[in-house]
Amino acid sequence: MERHVEPLAYPIPSDEALEPPAEWAELRGRCPVAPIRLPSGDQAALLTRYSDVKQVLADPRFTRDLGAAGGARVAANESGGVFSSPMSQAIPQDGEDHQRWRRMVGRWFTAKRIAALRPGIAAMAEQLIDAMVDDGRPADLRASLGFPLPVWVICDLLGVPESDRDRFSHWSDTLLNLTRYSDQEITEAQVEFFGYMSRQVAARRADPGDDLLSSLLTETGPDGKGLDETTLIATGLGLLVAGHETTANMIGKMVAMLLADRTRWERLLADRSLVRVAVEETLRYDANSGIGLPRYITEDVEVGGAVIPRGTTVMCSMAAANRDEEAFEHADEMVLERSPNPHLAFGTGAHSCLGQALARTELQTVLEVLLDRLPTLELAVAPEKLERVDGLVVGGLRAVPVRW
Amino acid sequence: MRVTVDEDRCCGAGQCVLLAPEVFDQRDEDGIVVLLDAEPAPSLHAIVREAAEVCPGAAIAVSEDG
Numbered sequence: 001m002e003r004h005v006e007p008l009a010y011p012i013p014s015d016e017a018l019e020p021p022a023e024w025a026e027l028r029g030r031c032p033v034a035p036i037r038l039p040s041g042d043q044a045a046l047l048t049r050y051s052d053v054k055q056v057l058a059d060p061r062f063t064r065d066l067g068a069a070g071g072a073r074v075a076a077n078e079s080g081g082v083f084s085s086p087m088s089q090a091i092p093q094d095g096e097d098h099q100r101w102r103r104m105v106g107r108w109f110t111a112k113r114i115a116a117l118r119p120g121i122a123a124m125a126e127q128l129i130d131a132m133v134d135d136g137r138p139a140d141l142r143a144s145l146g147f148p149l150p151v152w153v154i155c156d157l158l159g160v161p162e163s164d165r166d167r168f169s170h171w172s173d174t175l176l177n178l179t180r181y182s183d184q185e186i187t188e189a190q191v192e193f194f195g196y197m198s199r200q201v202a203a204r205r206a207d208p209g210d211d212l213l214s215s216l217l218t219e220t221g222p223d224g225k226g227l228d229e230t231t232l233i234a235t236g237l238g239l240l241v242a243g244h245e246t247t248a249n250m251i252g253k254m255v256a257m258l259l260a261d262r263t264r265w266e267r268l269l270a271d272r273s274l275v276r277v278a279v280e281e282t283l284r285y286d287a288n289s290g291i292g293l294p295r296y297i298t299e300d301v302e303v304g305g306a307v308i309p310r311g312t313t314v315m316c317s318m319a320a321a322n323r324d325e326e327a328f329e330h331a332d333e334m335v336l337e338r339s340p341n342p343h344l345a346f347g348t349g350a351h352s353c354l355g356q357a358l359a360r361t362e363l364q365t366v367l368e369v370l371l372d373r374l375p376t377l378e379l380a381v382a383p384e385k386l387e388r389v390d391g392l393v394v395g396g397l398r399a400v401p402v403r404w
Numbered sequence: 405m406r407v408t409v410d411e412d413r414c415c416g417a418g419q420c421v422l423l424a425p426e427v428f429d430q431r432d433e434d435g436i437v438v439l440l441d442a443e444p445a446p447s448l449h450a451i452v453r454e455a456a457e458v459c460p461g462a463a464i465a466v467s468e469d470g
């Protein structure tokens with residue numbers, strides 16, 4: 001096959017919600033730097049090989065700043081979506097400023113701190129499962145458990161009322177828009193969301209609590225300086241969005257993948273020590289993780305044996321990379337006990353997911369509580385009938401119908 | 405086995421501490437890795453190798469000799 005002449009329309013659709021598109025294997029094999037057309041109409045270069053995706057994400061010359069002159073817009077709405085929004089720019093994107101921001105916020109996401117949250121997360125999962133059982137079979141696990149749990153966790157951490165969660169969901173969906181919302185809807189939602197968070201910050205200033213926002217108001221970095229007001233508000237918004245949609249969708253996808261072949265579930269019931277590695281394997285195996293991560297390059301760089309010219313926006317498909325046979329033996333099989341499992345679901349390098357200890361803890365805890373409470377859990381529809389959420393940059397399932 | 409860590413490459417994601425809390429910790433003030441045990445007991449070798457392999461910052465190095 002020659003290189004694709006016509007850019008491939010991106011994202012590439014898949015016939016089945018849990019399965020990868022057939023194109024991935026072909027692209028990894030013969031066209032590792034593939035021209036694609038984003039929903040905005042702009043062009044980019046798609047990377048699908050593990051080694052290439054990892055190389056680019058770990059190389060700081062590939063910047064996250066798509067607002068840079070020449071960077072492609074990703075989403076179909078005019079401003080190009082979350083990757084180029086002014087709000088995303090309020091958090092330092094690169095270099096030392098980013099590192100300083102990350103270290104200030106990172107102290108809230110250490111493994112130790114997150115471990116202390118575990119009993120609370122388990123209790124909340126129990127409570128949500130009780131309510132789901134009371135409502136009777138069949139249930140939608142996405143709506144009853146997948147979404148409410150991570151929202152509760154992140155609200156608790158930030159100290160914002162969970163009762164506002166319906167509003168967050170709308171605001172966050174508009175921020176993660178790919179094709180679903182117009183510029184006007186997005187701008188309105190962003191203004192509301194920003195206003196909401198400014199009031200939260202002001203309330204903390206007047207009456208500080210024992211939460212992340214309150215402490216970021218007063219804490220300072222190694223240079224003795226704190227975060228300015230706009231950065232603080234953007235951080236609150238960013239954490240709310242980053243902390244809930246990805247994890248919420250992943251809970252639904254994880255359970256669906258483990259139940260799609262029920263022998264997986266049974267192995268976990270028989271051996272709980274597999275929970276940790278099984279969670280990692282669902283993260284690797286997830287063929288519906290979203291569009292991937294865009295990066296922009298201002299100099300010529302060699303990737304996968306080809307020169308990527310400066311001014312190119314590359315799209316790193318972690319999900320395609322995670323199915324690369326060169327990196328994972330039997331990549332197309334779900335091997336629950338796979339270890340080590342250096343998948344790229346959380347990205348890698350300087351921007352690698354800051355909340356990954358929290359995300360892992362939420363996924364492991366939910367799975368343990370489900371195995372204990374509902375050992376007879378099964379999908380209430382055939383796996384082929386599951387449907388993907390579309391129009392957003394993160395991937396998920398519309399519903400996860402289950403019975404027990 | 406000898407373990408070394410590179411603070412500058414660490415992005416504080418805490419994966420090493422989740423895997424091997426006997427060997428790695430994170431500073432409270434910024435989440436950066438702290439090496440607790442540079443020569444871990446043989447029973448920990450497998451998990452330490454795994455931590456090095458999955459560290460998103462490639463900040464952990466393991467040498468097998470000595």
Ligand code: HEM
Nearest residue numbers: 239242243246247250345346347351352353354355358359
């Ligand atoms: C299964 C759930 C999750 C997945 C798959 C996920 C995935 C990712 C990925 C791929 C990145 C890299 C972005 C980039 O390189 O441009 C990222 C960054 C980030 N994530 Fe997560 N994430 C999850 C859960 C969370 C949670 C629970 C939080 C906590 C609040 C969180 C907070 C963040 C933050 C703050 C960043 C930006 C880090 C930076 O730019 O330095 N994420 N996430």
Ligand code: SF4
Nearest residue numbers: 414415417418420459
């Ligand atoms: S896993 Fe790597 S990047 Fe993460 S805290 Fe440990 S050393 Fe740092």
